[in-house]
Amino acid sequence: MSAPAVTLADDFNATVAAGHPAVFRWVKMIDEAFAPGIATALEGSGHSMTLDGQYGGAIAKVGEELETVEAGLAEIGICQSLFDPAKLAVQNVTYYTPFVSDDPRLVSELMDDLHGSDPRMTEAYTQNGVVYLGGPVGIDDYLLMTTFPVESLADLDGKKIAAPGPAINWLSGTGAVGVSGNLTTYYNELKAGVYDGVIVFASAALPGKLYEVAPNITRAGLGAQYAGALCANADWYDDLPQEVQAALNAGADAAKEWYLSALEGAVETSFKVMGENGATITDASDEMRAAWAAGMDNAAKSWAEGLDATGVPGTEVLALYMNAMRDAGATPLRDWDKE
Structure with a gap:
């Protein structure tokens, strides 16, 4: 009972x-x-x-x-x-x-x-x-939005470009001055001239109206995340x-x-609307993309080895991810895990 x-x-x-x-x-x-x-x-x-x-x-x-x-x-x-x-x-x-x-x-x-x-x-x-x-x-492909036109990496030399978290490493070798930033401040900082550009993704750039203050959009295939x-x-x-x-x-x-x-x-909507509102959207040339990738520091290797030293399998996970991406059909511009 x-x-x-x-x-x-x-x-x-x-x-x-x-x-x-x-x-x-x-x-x-x-x-x-x-x-x-x-x-x-x-x-x-x-x-x-x-x-x-x-x-x-x-x-x-x-x-x-x-x-x-x-x-x-x-x-x-x-x-x-x-x-x-x-x-x-x-x-x-x-x-x-x-x-x-x-x-x-x-x-x-x-x-x-x-x-x-x-x-x-x-x-x-x-x-x-x-x-x-x-x-x-998932985050859509990161791109470059600037107050000036970008036709080659040389155009980035000396420019202040804001990027989030680890993405600031992507600016190494470009000549740009990387500044840590985030979506909440991009618009006002661009408008005030604190930054000359930002690394951002299209689906956030549209609602943030970044095209109003950085109308030059360069699609360089920096990567989805x-x-x-x-x-x-x-x-x-x-x-x-x-x-x-x-x-x-x-x-x-x-x-x-x-x-x-x-x-x-x-x-898809973001690029369409930004273009209709005056943004100039260009695709980086293969030569520019190759030069950008080749000039970067291998932050992945340093990151992985730093994790290894703490007992976290950074190098193993780096290889796991890169091998899985290649097996899935991706063609990396650099094999970060093999250098």
Whole structure:
């Protein structure tokens, strides 16, 4: 009579943390695709899940999402490797390997597959008390937007160019003066003349109206990137019924497809609208791209060896990623892992 009842079905609740507001595509995918994907996967199971989105720094600032999920203040979050490089080091491999692929779908799906197949990619999550769910945050091909026309690398000499995080390494060998910057300040700094240009991606350049202050757009194929993914608190996830765990992964898969499809449409629209609003869009010549890649420092090698020294398999992951990209059909301008 006093034996506990066995619960065969339940409604689970989860708080989802994101430092960015919901206007950003990688946050919007939570409500637009992740939640519906979970609901679809749970149909007929007797279980359900309700998500409470806490976005825009409500409980976690940008780069604090992993720690918030690890502490159990949120069950799920956007673990942003780009903004948490100390804890998610190997996840930043794409930012140290420019000129590999300009296809965000290829980069995102490959990184998602590597997380699912190679424990070296998920070790950092395990060490920090979270589980990788999926829903990779892909970034479209980075390009150069400047206040002056660019016809050759010589045009960059002495110019102040802002770039985010590791992307500042991409300016080595160009003669440009690299300045650390981010999307929140680009417009005003360009307008004030603090920068002569920025390294940015089209889907962010349009809503940021950067074409108004830097109307010269040079597509150099610097590369599409991987910036993070959905993660869950490990203790919470492990206590869930197996079918609910599977539903979370199914929801993340739905979010991935929604996100990439929306991104691809946004990139096409961005170039169209920026061109209609006076931007001059040019493709860098093969010679310019080859010279740019050849002149760069091999930051990937230094990054990987630095991780090796701390016990993190940086060199192994660098080779893993580059080999996987080549096997997938990418043609890197430099084989960063073989030098």
